Every structure is written in structure tokens, then in C-alpha cells.
Amino acid sequence: MNTGVSERRVEHWTLGSPPTDYVLGHVRAVLVDRIVEDALVAVRGGVIAAVEPHPPGLAADVDGQGLLCVPGLVDVHSDGLEKERLPRPGAELPLEFALLSFEGKLRAAAVTTVFHGAGFEESHGRGLARSVAGAEQVCAAVAAARAEGLVDHRILYRLDVRCPEGLAGLRRQLASETGTGPTAAPGPRPALVSHEDHTPGQGQYADRAYYERYLVGTRGMSGQEAAQHVDELIEDRNGRLDVREEALAWLAGRAYAGRIRLLGHDPSSADEIDELVSRGGAVAEFPTTVTAARAARERGLPVVMGAPNVLRGGSHNGNASGRDLVAAGLVTALASDYLPSGLLAAAFALANDAVVDLPAAIRLVTAGAAEVAALPDRGRLAPGLRADLALIAAGPRWPVVRSVLRASDATGRQEPLATGAAPA
Structure with missing residues (x-):
């Protein structure tokens, strides 16, 4: 030949x-x-x-x-690096090596642009604890990888709005990134920021029983211990509503100033979508109900769902099915969440099952995802x-x-x- x-x-x-x-x-x-x-x-x-x-x-x-x-696929929400760093409990790997190793999985999954989640929060439990210091390390490692990586590595800044340490840390991080390097397009790119609140009883864990079962399965708690732990967690986080208001106000100011592109994580109602839009939010990320997804599209927001949800045919938390939302025309992009290979597999599953045709399915992991990230130079x-x-x-x-x-x-x-x- x-x-x-x-x-x-x-x-x-x-x-x-x-x-x-x-x-x-x-x-x-x-x-x-x-x-x-x-x-x-x-x-x-x-x-x-x-x-x-x-x-x-x-x-x-x-x-x-x-x-x-x-x-090339665009992955706007990837927590896979966390799993790559901790392939087995107690066996944490060097971050730079984990990033290099994970890059191989991204390439094998046809991902050419990835947004690694950097969680500005303080949480502990089984697995790799999220902390502000850890998020800062991820930001530094990803910045270094962009210079020589075979994938365009970027950051999705994730803020727990009830965590004062997280809010202070994200303020410092964004202020420190002055953007003095060369640019491929006129003007700077707004940072991609997702705000979230994983307090049981709302959002991702609207039904607290799912979180209690998670604690039983991952931390070895009894059912009674898990229920008591959730009670204490809710009480503790309800004492931080002032932090939440401060965080949301600060994010709104940054969004309206064009400094960030704001994503709302796990919206569950039309009211939450309205509130997201009122603070300058641009994207609905992983809506937990059909009502929230429909409201987001009616307000002109892109909607991101998780590829693993689509592959499994439903949410592991009892929330909205990504496949059903795609069939209803309410999804504009898929994200890997934690499984890079799931992006292309989910797209082909949707096409093979005639939920949408192949061009529309591929659009969810390319052009649609590029729109979420405000990257008009790729995805088509x-x-x-x-x-x-x-x-x-x-x-x-x-x-x-x-x-x-x-x-x-x-x-x-x-x-x-x-x-x-x-x-x-």
C-alpha cells in the first residue's frame, strides 16, 4: 500500500x-x-x-x-486521576506518575482535552481524602503537564460551597494564576468552576438512604452508625449556611465579571436552575431530576450528564437516568466522571440502541462538550x-x-x- x-x-x-x-x-x-x-x-x-x-x-x-x-473527545469532568493515584487502599502513588499513567488511559479512550477535577474542600473517609492542599498540588501538576503532555490537560475547579477552607483556597488559586503565557486566541479564557453541595438530604443525595448505604459499603459502618453519622453531618453543615451564601455571592461576582465560567453541580429543581442563572451560571452539570434538566434547557443552558450513568442505564444514587434524558433531548454533553473509556462507549451504546443517531451521539462527547468548556476551536x-x-x-x-x-x-x-x- x-x-x-x-x-x-x-x-x-x-x-x-x-x-x-x-x-x-x-x-x-x-x-x-x-x-x-x-x-x-x-x-x-x-x-x-x-x-x-x-x-x-x-x-x-x-x-x-x-x-x-x-x-478528539473533550472530557469536561474527570475525577479519574484520583483513582489513578490510589489504585488500592493505602497504596498512594506519586502524583506526577499517576498523571502520566492516566494520560495513557485518556489517549486510549480518544480523549484529547480533559478537565481534571480539583476539589477545593476538606473531606475525609475511605479512599483519597480531598483537601485544599491536594487541589493545589493537582493544579500545579496539570499546569506542568500541559507543556509536554500528549493530551491537553486542564482544570475543573470544584468548590464545596459550605467549606470555608475551600473558598479561601480557591480564592488564592485563581488570584495566583495570572496567565502570562502565550495565547492561541484573543483574550484570556475564563476558568471552569463547578460549585457543589453534597450535604445529604438534597442535591446528589436527595434521598439520604443512598448515602447511608454508601457509608455502610465503603466505611464498614452499621446501618445505625451510618444514620447517626448522616445526622451529625447534616447538623454540622447546616451551621455553615453563612459560608454557603458568601461562596455563592463571590462566584456570582466572578461569573458576571467574566473571570469564570460557572457550572451548577447536581441541580434538582427548576428553582435551583433559576438561582444558578441569576448568579451568572452557564452550565447545568449532572442534574438529578428531569425537571431540573428541562428547566436548564428552557433557560438555554448546556446540560452535562455522566457517561457511566448512560452505560449503566441509570444513576447509582436513584437520580435521573442519563439515557432517558438523552432520549428526551435534554442532554448536550457527556462527561467521563471517573471512567474515560465510558465516553465513547456511551456514545456508541446510544447510537446502537437507536436512542439517537451516531453523529448526535458523537456530538455529546465532542462539540457539545467543547461548548460546555467554551472551547470553540475544537470538537468538530x-x-x-x-x-x-x-x-x-x-x-x-x-x-x-x-x-x-x-x-x-x-x-x-x-x-x-x-x-x-x-x-x-
Whole structure:
């Protein structure tokens, strides 16, 4: 087979990033609304120059051999790094190694842009405790990884609104990121911030019984001990409502100033969606009810659901089914939550089960997710966008990632966050 490239050039592709200029031929190009059969994708300067039918007899640098070509996946909420750091209780790995190891899983899942969750909170229990110090370490490690990583590593700043230490820590973190590096697009990028409140009895654990069962299963408590612990937790957190109000007011100010792009985590009602919009919120993340999801779409907000929820066919907490919300047209994006491979698998499951067609399913993990993150330069196979591409074998049921071609960093330079040096 004549691919038009030398052995040395092929080796370069295997060991690192593709060249800035190349032609990928004979692929099934998945656009936002259709599939172009036997397509050609031309890349110039790391940017897509053309997506069109492949003319007979025209040589390409790489023969896609009929594989599906999709944009690189965008994962807007990933807690997988936590699991990578602690693969077994008591066996915590160095953060930098865990990030490198996790990058391999992201690449294998066709993820080219990922937002790692950094939890600004103080929580303890079985597993890796979340702390402000830990969140700061993750931010530093991800910033370092962006310079040389094979994936575009970014941060989803997660704030527990009833945690005063978390609020102080996030203030410091955003104020410290002055964004002095080169930028690939005019103006700075607002930081992606999700606010959450996991107090049992509302939000994710609206039915506290699910949280009690979680404590029994993960911490070895008896049913009575779990119920007592939840009572104490609710009482303690109800004493921090003033912190919650301060946090929400501060977030609203940052959102309206364009410093952050605000996500509301686990909204459960139309009233909560209205409150999110009133404080400048831009995205509904993991709504727990159909009512909240519908209200978000009626207010024009993107809606993110978890890919594992879609794969399982329902929530593990008794909340809304992601699959049902997709079928109702109420979901615009999927996030991995904790399972990178779940993104593509969930998309194909939706298409295979005729919940939506394949272009619409792929849109949930590409263009829809890019919209959530306000990254208009990626997520679609369209001229002028980043050439972050993945070649996929559909398989009889589950997809298999055959190759990932991420655009050269000549076109993907790190842009500054919109935090500046303004007072926090």
C-alpha cells in the first residue's frame, strides 16, 4: 500500500505528534449532523483545512481504511486521576506518575482535552481524602503537564460551597494564576468552576438512604452508625449556611465579571436552575431530576450528564437516568466522571440502541462538550478548527480506538486564564 510517507515519517507519527501538514484519506468522517463516507481530511498547520469526499485516484499521506474519523473527545469532568493515584487502599502513588499513567488511559479512550477535577474542600473517609492542599498540588501538576503532555490537560475547579477552607483556597488559586503565557486566541479564557453541595438530604443525595448505604459499603459502618453519622453531618453543615451564601455571592461576582465560567453541580429543581442563572451560571452539570434538566434547557443552558450513568442505564444514587434524558433531548454533553473509556462507549451504546443517531451521539462527547468548556476551536470536523482527530473501529457492540492524532502545539499553545491580578 502506497501511503505517500516514508518509514521515518511513519515512525515519527507513532512515537509522537503528527506533522502539522498531512492528508488523511478513505475515512468515514463523522460531522455534527451526518457522516461523509469515503472522506478526505486535509490538515495544514495543525488545523483542519478541508473535509470532503475523497476523489478517486488522489493519494493521501495516511489511508484510513474505512475507519470512522471523529474529533478528539473533550472530557469536561474527570475525577479519574484520583483513582489513578490510589489504585488500592493505602497504596498512594506519586502524583506526577499517576498523571502520566492516566494520560495513557485518556489517549486510549480518544480523549484529547480533559478537565481534571480539583476539589477545593476538606473531606475525609475511605479512599483519597480531598483537601485544599491536594487541589493545589493537582493544579500545579496539570499546569506542568500541559507543556509536554500528549493530551491537553486542564482544570475543573470544584468548590464545596459550605467549606470555608475551600473558598479561601480557591480564592488564592485563581488570584495566583495570572496567565502570562502565550495565547492561541484573543483574550484570556475564563476558568471552569463547578460549585457543589453534597450535604445529604438534597442535591446528589436527595434521598439520604443512598448515602447511608454508601457509608455502610465503603466505611464498614452499621446501618445505625451510618444514620447517626448522616445526622451529625447534616447538623454540622447546616451551621455553615453563612459560608454557603458568601461562596455563592463571590462566584456570582466572578461569573458576571467574566473571570469564570460557572457550572451548577447536581441541580434538582427548576428553582435551583433559576438561582444558578441569576448568579451568572452557564452550565447545568449532572442534574438529578428531569425537571431540573428541562428547566436548564428552557433557560438555554448546556446540560452535562455522566457517561457511566448512560452505560449503566441509570444513576447509582436513584437520580435521573442519563439515557432517558438523552432520549428526551435534554442532554448536550457527556462527561467521563471517573471512567474515560465510558465516553465513547456511551456514545456508541446510544447510537446502537437507536436512542439517537451516531453523529448526535458523537456530538455529546465532542462539540457539545467543547461548548460546555467554551472551547470553540475544537470538537468538530470543520475547516479552521484544531486537527484533534481519532480513528475508530465501530466493532459489533463496543468501539475500539485505533489511532489518535492530536494537533501540534504550534496551534494549541496554552492560553492564560481570565484571573489576572485582580483582587480575589
